[in-house]
Amino acid sequence: MRRAGKIGTLEGFASGGVERQAGATLTVSTPGQGFTDITRSVAEFLGRSGIGTGLVTVFCRHTSASLTIQENADPDVQTDLLTALDGLAPRHAGYVHGAEGPDDMPAHIRTMVTDSALGVPVRGGRLALGTWQGIYLVEHRDRPHRREIVLHVVGA
Numbered sequence: 001m002r003r004a005g006k007i008g009t010l011e012g013f014a015s016g017g018v019e020r021q022a023g024a025t026l027t028v029s030t031p032g033q034g035f036t037d038i039t040r041s042v043a044e045f046l047g048r049s050g051i052g053t054g055l056v057t058v059f060c061r062h063t064s065a066s067l068t069i070q071e072n073a074d075p076d077v078q079t080d081l082l083t084a085l086d087g088l089a090p091r092h093a094g095y096v097h098g099a100e101g102p103d104d105m106p107a108h109i110r111t112m113v114t115d116s117a118l119g120v121p122v123r124g125g126r127l128a129l130g131t132w133q134g135i136y137l138v139e140h141r142d143r144p145h146r147r148e149i150v151l152h153v154v155g156a
Contacts, residue, residue, distance in 0.1 A: 014053065019156040022049035026149040030065070030139035033103075035078045038149065039134040042120070043127055045151045052125040054155015058135060059117040061148045064107035065139050066114035072134030085110045085140070107140035114138060122155055 026041050038058075046056055060067050071077045089109035091102045098105060118135065121128040129135070137147060 016053070016156050018054070018154050020049065020051055020054075021152065021154045022051065023150070023152045026151055028137050028147045028149060030137065030145050030147060032142050032144055033139055034082065035068075035070070035136045035138055037072065037134050038137050039072070039127070039129070042135055042151060046122060046127060046153060047125070049153050051122060051153050051155040054122045054153055056120045056122055056127065056151065056153045057117060058120065059150040059152075060115075060137065061150060062145075063111055063116075064104060064141050065137060065145065065147050066111040066116055067118050067149075068114050068136050068138055069118060069120075069129065069133050070136055071132050073132045078136075088113065101142075103140070103142045110138070110140045122153065 022045075024045055026038065026045070028036055028038060030036055042056060042058060058067055070081065089106035091106050093106070095105035097108070120135070127135075137149065139145060139147070
């Protein structure tokens with residue numbers, strides 16, 4: 001039988017009202033299938049908002065591209081993730097939906113198992129990401145696209 005993990009106590013608890021919010025749209029031109037690091041753009045948006053504590057929402061307005069928080073140190077991780085997604089939802093697998101090409105239905109499946117929206121806490125005016133984490137737009141289609149990412153932050 002496996003032992004359960006140990007849960008520590010809450011640290012740095014803070015409470016307060018929501019005083020501000022900000023929103024913007026980020027357009028990302030993708031080169032085709034792969035990862036585009038948008039962490040810096042989200043951080044710049046957060047900096048312009050003036051919010052020190054709160055929550056940033058990052059939302060992808062598409063069904064054949066998605067968002068993820070993943071390791072930003074070793075690009076081999078991205079290669080392996082794309083390989084895994086290819087195994088999960090291969091092209092030319094006999095899908096019924098194929099009007100937009102053999103990469104379209106697999107793109108929809110890949111988006112369904114990743115995320116169309118992310119929430120990232122804000123602490124001290126910065127994204128509260130881990131040391132090796134980055135925010136990525138994942139293009140699931142083979143050809144280049146222009147993708148819209150809606151950003152919104154609430155906090156104080």
